[in-house]
Amino acid sequence: MKSSRSYPYWFILPSGLIYLVLFLVPTVTAFWFSLTQWDLFETRFIGLENYSQFFQEPFLITGAVNTVVFGAVTSIAKSILGLLLAVLLTSGLLGQSFLRTLIFFPVLVSTVGIGIAFTEIMHPARGMINVGLSYLGIHGPAWLIDPHLALFSVALVDVWKGVGLATLIYIAGLATISSDYYEAARIDGATKLQMFFRITVPLVRPATVTVVTLSLISGLRSFDLIWAMTKGGPGFSSDVLASVIYKQYQAGFYGLSTAGNIILFVLVALIVVPLTYWFNRREVDL
Amino acid sequence: MASVKLKNIHKEFNGVKILKGIDLDVNDGEFCVFVGPSGCGKSTLLRIISGLDDASSGEIEIADKDVTHADPIDRGIAMVFQSYALYPHLTVRDNIGFGLSLAKRPKNEINERVNTAAKMLQLEALLDRKPKDLSGGQRQRVAIGRAIVRNPEVFLFDEPLSNLDAALRSKMRLELTELHAELNATMIYVTHDQIEAMTMADKIVVLNAGHVEQVGTPMELYHHPKTPFVAGFIGSPKMNLFEGQTAQEHGADIYGIRPEHLTLSTQTGKWQGVIKHIEHLGADVIVHIQVQALGTLVARADGDFAVTTGSEIYATPQQGREHFLSK
Amino acid sequence: MASVKLKNIHKEFNGVKILKGIDLDVNDGEFCVFVGPSGCGKSTLLRIISGLDDASSGEIEIADKDVTHADPIDRGIAMVFQSYALYPHLTVRDNIGFGLSLAKRPKNEINERVNTAAKMLQLEALLDRKPKDLSGGQRQRVAIGRAIVRNPEVFLFDEPLSNLDAALRSKMRLELTELHAELNATMIYVTHDQIEAMTMADKIVVLNAGHVEQVGTPMELYHHPKTPFVAGFIGSPKMNLFEGQTAQEHGADIYGIRPEHLTLSTQTGKWQGVIKHIEHLGADVIVHIQVQALGTLVARADGDFAVTTGSEIYATPQQGREHFLSK
Amino acid sequence: MKRQQVIIGIVALVLGVLLFATPFMFIGITAVKSAAEASHLGLSLPSKWLFWENFMAVIKARNYMLLLAYFNSTVITVGAISLLAVSAAMIGYVIQRRPSKWNGFIYALILAGLMIPPAVVPTIWLLKELHLFKTLHGMILIQVAYGLSFSVLLFRSFIASIPRDLDEAAIIDGAKPWQVFFKVILPLLKPITITVVLVQSVTIFNDFTNPLYYLPGKDNVTVQLTLYNFQSQFSSQMNLLFMNILLVTIPPLIMFIFFNKQIVKGMTAGAVKG
Amino acid sequence: VELSILIDNNPDTVALTQALTLAYSKKHPDVKFEMELRPGGAEGDNIVKTRLATGEMADVFIYNSGSLLQALRPSRTLEPINDIANFSNILSSFTSTVSDKKGNVYAVPAQTAMGGGILYNKRLYKELGLKVPMTWKEFMANCAIIAAKSKAAPIAQTYRDSWTSQLIVLADYYNVQSEQPNFADDYTNNKAKFATTPSALRGFEKLQQVSEAGYFNDYYGAATYNDGLNMVATGKAAHYPMLTFAIPAININTPDQINDVGFFAQPGDDASKNGLTVWMPNAFYLPKEGDHKDIAKDFLSYVATVDACNTITNAIGANGPYLIKGCTLPDNVFPAVKDMLPYFQVEGRTAPALEFLSPIKGPMLEQLTVEVGSSIRTAKSAAELYDQDVEKQAKQLNLPNW
Numbered sequence A: 001m002k003s004s005r006s007y008p009y010w011f012i013l014p015s016g017l018i019y020l021v022l023f024l025v026p027t028v029t030a031f032w033f034s035l036t037q038w039d040l041f042e043t044r045f046i047g048l049e050n051y052s053q054f055f056q057e058p059f060l061i062t063g064a065v066n067t068v069v070f071g072a073v074t075s076i077a078k079s080i081l082g083l084l085l086a087v088l089l090t091s092g093l094l095g096q097s098f099l100r101t102l103i104f105f106p107v108l109v110s111t112v113g114i115g116i117a118f119t120e121i122m123h124p125a126r127g128m129i130n131v132g133l134s135y136l137g138i139h140g141p142a143w144l145i146d147p148h149l150a151l152f153s154v155a156l157v158d159v160w161k162g163v164g165l166a167t168l169i170y171i172a173g174l175a176t177i178s179s180d181y182y183e184a185a186r187i188d189g190a191t192k193l194q195m196f197f198r199i200t201v202p203l204v205r206p207a208t209v210t211v212v213t214l215s216l217i218s219g220l221r222s223f224d225l226i227w228a229m230t231k232g233g234p235g236f237s238s239d240v241l242a243s244v245i246y247k248q249y250q251a252g253f254y255g256l257s258t259a260g261n262i263i264l265f266v267l268v269a270l271i272v273v274p275l276t277y278w279f280n281r282r283e284v285d286l
Numbered sequence B, C: 001m002a003s004v005k006l007k008n009i010h011k012e013f014n015g016v017k018i019l020k021g022i023d024l025d026v027n028d029g030e031f032c033v034f035v036g037p038s039g040c041g042k043s044t045l046l047r048i049i050s051g052l053d054d055a056s057s058g059e060i061e062i063a064d065k066d067v068t069h070a071d072p073i074d075r076g077i078a079m080v081f082q083s084y085a086l087y088p089h090l091t092v093r094d095n096i097g098f099g100l101s102l103a104k105r106p107k108n109e110i111n112e113r114v115n116t117a118a119k120m121l122q123l124e125a126l127l128d129r130k131p132k133d134l135s136g137g138q139r140q141r142v143a144i145g146r147a148i149v150r151n152p153e154v155f156l157f158d159e160p161l162s163n164l165d166a167a168l169r170s171k172m173r174l175e176l177t178e179l180h181a182e183l184n185a186t187m188i189y190v191t192h193d194q195i196e197a198m199t200m201a202d203k204i205v206v207l208n209a210g211h212v213e214q215v216g217t218p219m220e221l222y223h224h225p226k227t228p229f230v231a232g233f234i235g236s237p238k239m240n241l242f243e244g245q246t247a248q249e250h251g252a253d254i255y256g257i258r259p260e261h262l263t264l265s266t267q268t269g270k271w272q273g274v275i276k277h278i279e280h281l282g283a284d285v286i287v288h289i290q291v292q293a294l295g296t297l298v299a300r301a302d303g304d305f306a307v308t309t310g311s312e313i314y315a316t317p318q319q320g321r322e323h324f325l326s327k
Numbered sequence D: 001m002k003r004q005q006v007i008i009g010i011v012a013l014v015l016g017v018l019l020f021a022t023p024f025m026f027i028g029i030t031a032v033k034s035a036a037e038a039s040h041l042g043l044s045l046p047s048k049w050l051f052w053e054n055f056m057a058v059i060k061a062r063n064y065m066l067l068l069a070y071f072n073s074t075v076i077t078v079g080a081i082s083l084l085a086v087s088a089a090m091i092g093y094v095i096q097r098r099p100s101k102w103n104g105f106i107y108a109l110i111l112a113g114l115m116i117p118p119a120v121v122p123t124i125w126l127l128k129e130l131h132l133f134k135t136l137h138g139m140i141l142i143q144v145a146y147g148l149s150f151s152v153l154l155f156r157s158f159i160a161s162i163p164r165d166l167d168e169a170a171i172i173d174g175a176k177p178w179q180v181f182f183k184v185i186l187p188l189l190k191p192i193t194i195t196v197v198l199v200q201s202v203t204i205f206n207d208f209t210n211p212l213y214y215l216p217g218k219d220n221v222t223v224q225l226t227l228y229n230f231q232s233q234f235s236s237q238m239n240l241l242f243m244n245i246l247l248v249t250i251p252p253l254i255m256f257i258f259f260n261k262q263i264v265k266g267m268t269a270g271a272v273k274g
Numbered sequence E: 001v002e003l004s005i006l007i008d009n010n011p012d013t014v015a016l017t018q019a020l021t022l023a024y025s026k027k028h029p030d031v032k033f034e035m036e037l038r039p040g041g042a043e044g045d046n047i048v049k050t051r052l053a054t055g056e057m058a059d060v061f062i063y064n065s066g067s068l069l070q071a072l073r074p075s076r077t078l079e080p081i082n083d084i085a086n087f088s089n090i091l092s093s094f095t096s097t098v099s100d101k102k103g104n105v106y107a108v109p110a111q112t113a114m115g116g117g118i119l120y121n122k123r124l125y126k127e128l129g130l131k132v133p134m135t136w137k138e139f140m141a142n143c144a145i146i147a148a149k150s151k152a153a154p155i156a157q158t159y160r161d162s163w164t165s166q167l168i169v170l171a172d173y174y175n176v177q178s179e180q181p182n183f184a185d186d187y188t189n190n191k192a193k194f195a196t197t198p199s200a201l202r203g204f205e206k207l208q209q210v211s212e213a214g215y216f217n218d219y220y221g222a223a224t225y226n227d228g229l230n231m232v233a234t235g236k237a238a239h240y241p242m243l244t245f246a247i248p249a250i251n252i253n254t255p256d257q258i259n260d261v262g263f264f265a266q267p268g269d270d271a272s273k274n275g276l277t278v279w280m281p282n283a284f285y286l287p288k289e290g291d292h293k294d295i296a297k298d299f300l301s302y303v304a305t306v307d308a309c310n311t312i313t314n315a316i317g318a319n320g321p322y323l324i325k326g327c328t329l330p331d332n333v334f335p336a337v338k339d340m341l342p343y344f345q346v347e348g349r350t351a352p353a354l355e356f357l358s359p360i361k362g363p364m365l366e367q368l369t370v371e372v373g374s375s376i377r378t379a380k381s382a383a384e385l386y387d388q389d390v391e392k393q394a395k396q397l398n399l400p401n402w
Ligand SMILES: Nc1ncnc2c1ncn2[C@@H]1O[C@H](COP(=O)(O)OP(=O)(O)OP(=O)(O)O)[C@@H](O)[C@H]1O
Pocket: B132, B133, B134, B135, B136, B137, B138, B163, C013, C014, C016, C018, C036, C037, C038, C039, C040, C041, C042, C043, C044, C045, C082
């Protein structure tokens, strides 16, 4: 196919230009600031000192581990739950439309509101979850207060909030699978389960790629919910790199936080780029 | 092992009636061919038999069990889709072996059966390709392969050979006939190819606009079509059909004579006419003759029958080959 | 108005050579048919002519202009895809009228031309449906309609009638032939149907495994095949081909005789054999004869030729109908 | 609807309501409490239902700021989305369909947009240079730039599921590249376009950091900024805050309900054989 | 003319700004105000910095005094207000926290000064016959009695709002200063450390001590600032270390109990050296390149009047002494406010919090105090980590000797 003319690069221009000017140019500029001490008013070139300073952050290791754990846990959970929910919500259930709305609703509500609501819902004594559990005779854990559990509790809420988005993308993905394949599989004698694993899962791959990539990147970079719920606490137990950086930024260490952002970017890229490479190599073309 | 019985099957799509009461018995082990004009409902009927679609009303029995509401998986069928519906993410090998691997057959059994089918379909060299890298005919063969490896009780074929060349097609006819003999499975086969219909069928079902026109063996339909539609539809080139005097003399509405049952002569004959158009097919020539009293008469003659357009010619129907049909 | 010239066209897919040097001249206004076994590269060649794919090497001229690197839009072609490639979001009407509306033709002209095509293709009742609500043959007709409304200089048809019933197919053959005569456009036509090839073609190109086996008029190919492949491929049932003594006597490798050129007799003849299998096609019967010296001999006889499997029979080749071919 | 679907539907509804709706009941209940009761948080029912009072308090706050915010946010969202959806689809289309070594590079740049946080201060300098600072259209362009990566990623992977045969048919029919895209590809991308529109408009509508930095000024408030009317570092009026959250959530919710039904199956059914 | 004015979103700030601008507009009908809200906290700091750095600041803005102000590089970005008419009305205890080395003063206080100490439940104290403690020992003894004799938690801690965890450390600064008068300077000059200065370390130790004694309310890790206020007001907790700006919030949440809430300074080890750590209020500033400097200055000059003080009192009540000469408090102030006033009446019984004396305040403090309060970390270790944190800050500020 003469791709050069059928798929011309000028298609990229309109918003590519906007992206270049308003995103890429400032980003490259920012790189320079990572080599300076910068309080927004004055810059002083200090070479790589910010980077070495960043690596000396006392809770960096905790933060890095938490970042990876949080990113992995949330993106895996969102992808799996999203797919299951999408399958459920495209199967013509009673109240399907309502359920879709219900599941997407958390996406619409501000993180702040969700943070406040869930810190209350996860209150160890009067929180809805533990009250509910106590009816079942279970003594619920101290969700956000237990340093070993806090990160996972936030991850749980993050999944709760983000699964609607994953579900929506999966619903769109399921919509593009031709029913021919399901018919062929029914004729070939596939059970529901086999159809799910051998037709749906491979053919919904574009959606999976998107959901995994998006939720992994946002999981690795996320801090707003963590911030709203624990501020990285108790102590430093649920700190992630992004919240460490955010704290530096808030403290006014702009050069340092820029360096931190670049380090985080490298970490994210190290995880995501090989993954997308692998994903794209196995793309199913029609 | 499995007969297929259809009782008064109706089907509508958004209020349009597509099937209008189909009754049909296909016996156990029979090779039944559906023919009919494009859009008459053949595929629809196949989908209903397979269980992919529900009939709007009517009942289906397979192997004497009522399966009207059963799932495809419980009907013991395999099907070749008119649109192939190959799995785009699987190689040819996995496409063909899909049903077997669903049934959790052992690996080497799957391999063996896939290889056998691939050999028969001349797909051996392509086993590791994905469908998008195949030619049209190759895709169609994969679709056939997917159905035949499974040894079901009932096969449903929807124009399975339409994209194959004549040589391969005749080879496949043979293979499918052998498969039929070997498995003794019931086969329901949709085709537009006269030769396929005539040579493979135990029974041909002629469908027209959602109802059954006639059911019979190929030779019954060829020699004794009951309706003008069947008379015109079976046989190619199609039978010459005329209303008017000749028919009325015999108390019928329509008089018919097949092109191959007209004897042509330059000297004498029943009808005299002028040659309008000649088609050379090699083995035969098809002669279109303008006859004053009738209109156009099509006749078949030997390939070496030497005539030219515009010349005069006489055509005589062979005795006992004439058809008298009522509307 | 437009001739098509191919010069030494090569094509590979991932290192596999599909076309191995195709040279071909299709004259202005000619009806050229491509035949060849499934997977031999017919569609690939069509795609290269259309400009959808680039040849790996070689040159293409259309209307005496080098278009090797021109865009499809600049080649003045219309094409019926083997896979149809209908626009699923458009109605039949809009599918057919798509090209015209891109060319900003006036609304009523589009309407008129779409209606004319729809009438010819018997699609009038379906104009407001979407492709997914059509039968296989109906979809194929939409694909044809989309190409013919556009009046281009060159038509490319990739098995356009494969899913139509015999009656409709012969009607379409006529329509396309008329269209050809009317527009005087150059047509390149891929088919597996012998009758289509024989009746429509000015010139048949026989392709095999990526190269041209023989080019000629239908009758040339039928009467004077140059290679065993062409001999076997043109004509159905295929020519009986034998190596061995008979051929050597004439200084050739292979001896060939067509089934329709064998005279059968119960009394006497050149070869004596036993009838293994009989296929009744109605107008004809195909007789498979086991001859000791040769193997299986296939002969065609009249539909009323009465023989039974297992009986003895004699076959005699008609004088002057024998073929002597070298490998 | 089969019986099985009804039963599973009921079970799913109960579970869904339990898991997804209770947190919102919490928000809803808090939204109708008095300030004092709301400060205790908790799920107890309010002693007095102050829906109307809180509702009016939120609407009237700061001189009907919320209404202005609705307007601004809507303008930004609609503007950015119409630009974003189409042009992201175009980019995704080109990089999916056109195999070339540049694609890897373009794709990497796109991914970078998801992985690198925007640099605020240089962006402001730039916006001022371009006279786009503190303007709605500047904000729209910013949202396009920031939302592009996500949208392109989504489109790119889904365009693979549209058979290339259709592009080719259109090309043969004489379509220019842009006609192929707008007349054939874009209509078939509807489910994805809807997803992008939904997700991005929620993001843009609910964005607060970017307007905060790039769109200062009283007349430029956006909806999420109205939350600051009731929430500050040291004290919050939880009842009004949650009422505001509810009100701000309604427009995207309506949009979701409207668009959700448009995601239909089988867009490409019947297109190709094989 | 229209003056734009950027304020944080605290309801008190909003209310007082509205009252002040309204009052000013009444006197100068040609001047109108356009209020713009920003979030509080560090997010707000960033917005202020960003807008100053990009030259987009409003004509007038409200911001913190003390260490946060220094990060704005006032000499570069802010307009000195030494020349406003009522400059002399501003108390020097305030001006010293908003000026640079050259003596330029940049702000007019927007509110009253605040005390940082311990809110306590007076009713509970009366029931148990307790006295306001003058030493830490007495305080601990009171706690022990409360723990033994009542259901109330001796001390409320509310770590969901983690900033509240710092109070015991920060409010101890009066005691640090009374033992180590040079601490602030030494600290700024990298000569004194929290971990190695016993009096400074005491703040962390006190926190560790009360934590280990188990004096906190149940689930203090999940409790909010509002919970803390409610507890101390209703007597579910006896003490709540907090700033006095909390008093209006108590009045909103639990108006019936507002009179049960009292206040005392966080005691040191020596009863004779008992005094209060004081927080300076937010203040009005002008950016250097403002468009309407003259009018803006006139507005600030108005804020430094008794009339303005009264306007503020009417709008939001008064929570401590004003920093404008001649301003007085009404008699009907809440008991907790009354409790605070005596400290101001004697010279030397107040000291500003460290952040008003030194530009460095480590951002990690609240997390460290949560850890100490939750017994995850010892006082010593927290102080050491805090010293490291401070070092980073000092380096960023490019201070000499670091
Ligand atoms: N993308 C591809 N990669 C590799 N091989 C391909 C690809 N596309 C086609 N082929 C191979 O090229 C050969 C020619 O294909 P083509 O579609 O031209 O065949 P054809 O003559 O049209 O056959 P048919 O009659 O079955 O349609 C086939 O063997 C096919 O498997």
